[in-house]
Every structure is written in C-alpha cells, then in structure tokens.
Amino acid sequence: MSKFEWDLHLHSTVSDGKLSPSALVAVAELVGLKGMAITDHNTTEGCMEAISEGKRLGIEVICGVELSSWDDKNNNWHILGYFLDPDAKSLVDFQRRYFKARRQRTEDILKKLGDYGYDVDISEFRRIYPGDNASRPHIAMYLVSKGYFSHVQDVFEKEIGNGKRCYIPDYYKLTVYEAAKIIREAGGVPVLAHPMQDFDNVWDVPWEMFKDSGIVGIEVMHPKNKGYMEALTLIAEKFDFLPTGGSDWHGNEVTGEFIIGQFGVESWVIERLRSFNK
Secondary structure, eight states, X not given: OOSSSEEEEEOOTTTTOSSOXXXXXXXXXXXXXXXXXXXXXXXXXXXXXXXXXXXXXXXXXXXXXXXXXXXXXXXXXXXEEESOOTTOHHHHHHHHHHHHHHHHHHHHHHHHHHHTTOOOOHHHHHHHSOSTTOOHHHHHHXXXXXXXXXXXXXXXXXXXXXXXXXXXXXXXXXXXXXXXXXXXXXXXXXXXXXXXXXXXXXXXXXXXXXXXXXXXXXXXXXXXXXXXXHHHHHHHHHHTOEEXXXXXXXXXXXXXXXXXXXXXXOHHHHHHHHHHHO
C-alpha cells in the first residue's frame, strides 16, 4: 500500500512508462493513493485520459509534465510542471518543435546502431512504438525484445547512454529558464525533479540558478535522492523551495520495483502547489 497520500511523479506509455494513462490511474487507486500527477516526458498527451479515469475511480489527477532542460555547463535538468493547461500555446508550440527533433534523433540513433551490426528496422520500430515521443528508452526496449540485451539499462551502459558510441545528443534543447517559462505560461507550477540524479554533493547543484529561473519547489522524496533527503530538506528551507516528492515509477519492467506511492507527499503540499497556481 501507499506510504503517502499523493505521488507526484508517474510515467505512462505516452512517454516511456509501461502502463497506459488509464491503467496507471487504476494502479494508483489500487495502492490507496488519494491523488497523483501524470508527468510524462515532454508531453501532456496522456493527461485528459488520466483525469477522466481518475474521476471515474474517485482519485484526483493533476495534469503534469517533465521537461528536459540544460544549463550553461551542459548539465541536464528535468523540470516538472503541475496543474497545466494541456492546450496552452506555450506547450503546444514546444511539443511541435520538440517532437520533430526527437523523431529525427531517434531514427539517427537507430541508423547508427545498424552501422554497428544490430539488426534494426525503423519501420518495424515505428510500428511497435508509433508515438512521436519514442526515444532512447524505447530503443533500449526494442533491442531487449530482439534478444541483444537482457535489460534496458544494459543497452544504455554499452551503446546509447551519454558518451557511448551510439549516443547522439538532443537536437532541440531548452534552457532551465525556458522550461520554467513554458510551464508558467501554461498555467503551471515548475518544480526541479530528482536534483541528485547526477551529483554527489548537494552544494554542487546550482540552487541560485533554479531560484532565479522561477522554480518554486524541489523534489526531495525520490528514489534517486536516497541518502540526501535530510540535506535536501534543509536546502528547501534555505532557498524557500517547496519540498515535493514522487516515485518516478515507469512500471516494474523499467523501474525494477513496485514503488508507486512509496515516495510522495501529503495533501498540504498539494494545497501549497495550488497557491502558486493562483
């Protein structure tokens, strides 16, 4: 059962999760969550389906997103947005540009894998993963399904992870400021996701930059923050960030554990997020 009332970081098949938006909500209800946010990578496409299913099951669903962004040192930061209008011009314009670049990058990585001897077929890949948001996680699942690897992570570690021989950098990049601006213009509230994902020292994180960019919260309760949660709570107090949390669950096959609801927040955090949204 869930340890928290809300899980604010969940992914569906609209990006790289294993469950449809409706099925994801059904699992959230099953484990006893009061509410959840659907936060697919760089898209709000699954929000309306999830919200509709939430109304049917009696669980509140927040329309969210997780935008990829970069700072001036080329560090990759994920910015969560909550209480979004999925039809907002800022989001629609961003998604149009982003998906065009994402589709080309994905096909170029597949071609590069083919050059290294992997039997890959772009048409077959598109039939299996038809959405424009298909990217490296889907490529990894594709290679696992073809028997080249046992686990998704193995594909990243050998071939398509940052700096590996088949890696290609993103063709379309947002700054942290641009990501936060898109979220705010869509009526949303920007929060920094899993700040310790690529860092070992909390003071190496450029907190002032996030504050100046309009970020109002940081994800404290998160599986990648284990060992840092107490320090991150103090950071949140020092910089006046709202501490948030979520499991970042993509499904057992991807995450490796059934952790939905094991990281999250209580309802008072939701009310604070709503207050930023007014």
